[in-house]
Amino acid sequence: MSQFPAVPRIRFVLVGTQHPGNMGAAARALKTMGLARLVLVAPEKPLDEEAFRRSAGAEDVLGGSPVVATLAEAVADCHLVLGCTARARRVQLEELLPAVAAQRVADRAGEGAEVAVVFGRERTGLTNEELQLCHAAVHIPSDPAFSSLNLAAAVQVLAYEVRMRLLGVQPQALAAPEADPGFREQPASHDQLESFFGQLGQTLDEIDFHKGRAPESAMRKLRRLFLRAEPSEQEVRLLRGILADAQRMARLAGAQGEGG
Structure with missing residues (x-):
């Protein structure tokens, strides 16, 4: 069990992944940072031997990942959804750096909310319709001359930042609050x-x-x-x-x- 009570409320969502190996590598990236919830949305190919080989010790994370048909289904119970995108699109969203996004993830999960960090397809990312389902966008400021970041590498960057934010907060502050009339109302899912x-x-x-x-x-x-x-x-x-x-x-x- 994780030392951070917020961790079970944090999920990483991969949408339309084209290469099974990237799903395995993403699972490994999460497990190295103490995270364990991976959701797969309509992957182009099913999990295969390469996917489990590249998970390299995170077979439990990969094997336990639910597969759903749409992003809406994957985040239906979430109160915060952040979409990782490499470029500006017509959908105007607040754009966050990874560290700022991770702080928001840690804060909201620590309050008891379900949180999702969403990654799109290797070649085309998230569609405008999928970004419409997100509360904010996350942009990794890579070198514009060579901005293409491998999917698992992007997952690793966000997972690392989330772990750093968790390490910087007292564990008791991350626990789900007791029922308290003074506590703020539960945000809508x-x-x-x-x-x-x-x-x-x-x-x-x-x-x-x-x-x-x-x-x-x-x-x-x-x-x-x-x-x-x-x-x-x-x-x-x-x-x-x-x-x-x-x-x-x-x-x-x-x-x-x-x-x-």
Whole structure:
């Protein structure tokens, strides 16, 4: 068992990995830093002999890695999702250096939240749609003249930084807090936020908010706003109640219009 209570709440997620050996090397990178949760999202090839050979002692981490179909499924219960990306994309996210990202990971996991650090495909990284599911981006400042970083090497950099942040915090500060009325409300999970965003999009359509304009731009801005605010479960329930009333009023207005 890890000396850090936060560790079981930290997962590293590999999306669409193309080479099985990289999954094995990533598992080894995690185990050397005392981390053990690896999630595989739709790898191009299944784990094979090379993958376990390159795990070199971390066969338990690799063999225990769940395989899921989508990134949304992999992070559904998470309260913080950080996506590692090598270049700027159309999705505007707060961009963090590895040390800053690792501090955020350690802090949130220490508070009892589930946390995910996400890595994309070797050649193309994470798609814009996948980055939309992240709260912030992590950029490793490699040499621009030769910026391509091996997937397992990138995992090693983040795993190392996370371990350093854990070593710099008192173990008792990382323990899950006791039930306390003064403790802040539990932040909403990724799945709860995605359900809220779905209802928000439907409501904006029903009240004709977009007035014929494409909704994508407004929704991107609203997603950034709410992800930055990190609403709690109770706050999301309140917001969804407001949306439900707005939808009800829109339906009544529509029915009256048809009746008139």
